[in-house]
Amino acid sequence: MRRILGVLAGLLLLAACGQKLPAEHVPSQPVVSEGENRSPDGCFLVRMADAGLAGSVQITSAESGEVLWEGEGVDVRSLLWSPEGDFVALARSGQTRCGITVLETENWTSWDFAFPDGSPISEDLFFPENAPWGWWEWENALVFTLTGDGREDLHYLCAFSAARGVIEGTVWREYWETLPGLYDFDRDGRPERLELIRMYEGGGKYSTGGYGLRLWSEAGELLWSETAHESHTGWRSFFACRVEGEDYLLCYEPVMYQGFANYQYRLFSLDEHGGLCAKQERNTDFDINFGSPMHESFDPAAIASFLEEVRGLLADSDLLLTTEGGTFRSGGPGAAFQDDLNIWTEDPLYDAEKSLEKNIHSLGAYWQEMQGSG
Numbered sequence: 403m404r405r406i407l408g409v410l411a412g413l414l415l416l417a418a419c420g421q422k423l424p425a426e427h428v429p430s431q432p433v434v435s436e437g438e439n440r441s442p443d444g445c446f447l448v449r450m451a452d453a454g455l456a457g458s459v460q461i462t463s464a465e466s467g468e469v470l471w472e473g474e475g476v477d478v479r480s481l482l483w484s485p486e487g488d489f490v491a492l493a494r495s496g497q498t499r500c501g502i503t504v505l506e507t508e509n510w511t512s513w514d515f516a517f518p519d520g521s522p523i524s525e526d527l528f529f530p531e532n533a534p535w536g537w538w539e540w541e542n543a544l545v546f547t548l549t550g551d552g553r554e555d556l557h558y559l560c561a562f563s564a565a566r567g568v569i570e571g572t573v574w575r576e577y578w579e580t581l582p583g584l585y586d587f588d589r590d591g592r593p594e595r596l597e598l599i600r601m602y603e604g605g606g607k608y609s610t611g612g613y614g615l616r617l618w619s620e621a622g623e624l625l626w627s628e629t630a631h632e633s634h635t636g637w638r639s640f641f642a643c644r645v646e647g648e649d650y651l652l653c654y655e656p657v658m659y660q661g662f663a664n665y666q667y668r669l670f671s672l673d674e675h676g677g678l679c680a681k682q683e684r685n686t687d688f689d690i691n692f693g694s695p696m697h698e699s700f701d702p703a704a705i706a707s708f709l710e711e712v713r714g715l716l717a718d719s720d721l722l723l724t725t726e727g728g729t730f731r732s733g734g735p736g737a738a739f740q741d742d743l744n745i746w747t748e749d750p751l752y753d754a755e756k757s758l759e760k761n762i763h764s765l766g767a768y769w770q771e772m773q774g775s776g
Contacts, residue, residue, distance in 0.1 A: 441487040574601040623677035639724035656742040693773030706759035
């Protein structure tokens with residue numbers, strides 16, 4: 403649904419699985435869920451052929467009827483197309499197995515799901531009975547759930563790419579946490595549910611793959627999602643802000659690489675379908691490489707104006723998620739977020755009695771002098 407950052411882009415998990423499910427979780431006959439038979443772009447159709455134990459599921463060209471891919475049809479539960487139709491996930495649920503096959507629709511190569519250690523899904527796991535088994539969060543990212551009697555649900559994110567004529571991928575174990583706070587970002591008069599996601603590569607709580615936020619409507623529709631990471635390219639911060647009595651989401655990215663800075667923010671609400679409705683946005687660029695021929699601009703008034711505008715938005719806000727500085731944090735007042743000010747306030751020459759603009763001007767002049775640039 404939204405972009406997936408570079409750390410997550412491109413990979414797939416899958417290998418064969420076989421298991422026995424409790425009888426109450428077994429569908430009575432092979433079925434492809436209604437409404438999923440045609441790809442989003444209308445190019446492909448799904449059909450069941452030769453119903454019965456020897457049946458098959460086929461994906462055909464909608465225009466010519468040519469069979470492009472065919473697989474065993476027994477125990478097929480549903481197919482989920484990615485938003486643009488580059489991938490399709492097929493879920494199976496039967497008496498002896500539960501599994502997921504993912505196809506890429508350019509060359510029709512496929513993989514079957516297995517856990518990161520290569521083991522099959524155990525016999526006591528199955529797809530949720532009264533909830534969606536999965537969804538495509540982005541074009542190349544599938545999220546799904548396995549459940550079992552008397553145990554916690556298992557959530558996974560699989561990211562896919564089609565490279566060199568085959569699909570490749572990896573998997574992250576996800577841990578979901580509902581955040582406190584009642585927000586109405588889509589203006590429908592009903593509060594949404596906001597989830598914090600922790601993603602661990604390889605399935606265990608040892609190697610963090612990243613973090614995410616998901617916003618769900620009261621009816622259970624995924625309205626909005628975003629990700630952040632502890633690696634520098636993935637530093638991002640999200641806040642729930644109250645402006646003029648209304649709830650807004652704030653995405654703030656104060657980025658600096660080797661002395662070159664681009665600070666930007668987006669303040670927005672959502673429409674009923676999760677579309678972004680911009681309230682305001684702004685950015686400022688500067689650099690502190692005064693002694694370099696690559697030095698471009700340093701405007702204390704513009705920098706201070708931008709930072710003070712952000713501080714005004716954060717004054718009445720909640721921190722939802724930040725990985726700024728490579729450190730994950732969530733919760734607490736947004737006003738306590740100071741990462742964007744540290745370059746100034748942590749300098750020994752910073753004078754709290756002076757305005758921010760005067761401090762930025764004084765520090766800039768000092769750095770310029772120290773770097774030997776006139």
